Amino acid sequence: MATRSCGLFQKLGEYHLQNAFLVAYMKKAPQLTSSEPMTFTRKMVTTAATCCQLSGDKRLVCGEGAADLIIGQLCIRHEASPVNPGVGRCCSSSYTNRRPCLSTLLVDETYISPPFSADKFIFHKDLCQAQGAALQEMKQ
Numbered sequence: 001m002a003t004r005s006c007g008l009f010q011k012l013g014e015y016h017l018q019n020a021f022l023v024a025y026m027k028k029a030p031q032l033t034s035s036e037p038m039t040f041t042r043k044m045v046t047t048a049a050t051c052c053q054l055s056g057d058k059r060l061v062c063g064e065g066a067a068d069l070i071i072g073q074l075c076i077r078h079e080a081s082p083v084n085p086g087v088g089r090c091c092s093s094s095y096t097n098r099r100p101c102l103s104t105l106l107v108d109e110t111y112i113s114p115p116f117s118a119d120k121f122i123f124h125k126d127l128c129q130a131q132g133a134a135l136q137e138m139k140q
Contacts, residue, residue: 006052006059015136018045027107029074029083036077038137043070064099071098084108 012020021041029037047070051062074083075091075098082088086108090101
């Protein structure tokens with residue numbers, strides 16, 4: 001996670017890196033609530049911001065340690081309420097295989113999205129006035 005994420009972090013910045021993570025993980029686990037991927041990907045971006053400032057060996061240890069904790073939180077969430085078979089398989093595999101398993105996890109083809117409902121679609125009325133972090137979160 002560390003080396004690849006640092007390159008993306010430097011190229012994209014926090015907001016766009018989080019969006020890249022969101023897109024990737026929403027495809028892998030679309031069953032998560034909308035706030036869960038936001039939480040997990042925010043932690044991933046915070047990790048990148050922290051660890052990318054360190055030198056080579058320290059960066060790798062920092063990134064891998066934080067990734068293991070974030071993945072552990074996803075697996076705890078899966079134990080409480082199963083996400084999907086792919087996430088379950090990765091969380092059930094050996095501890096050392098969890099990260100590579102989740103990284104290579106493909107789109108969950110078994111997921112059928114609920115039908116669109118206009119009353120559940122939220123368009124924030126203050127979207128045009130929002131700024132900074134509030135605007136970014138509304139857009140995401």
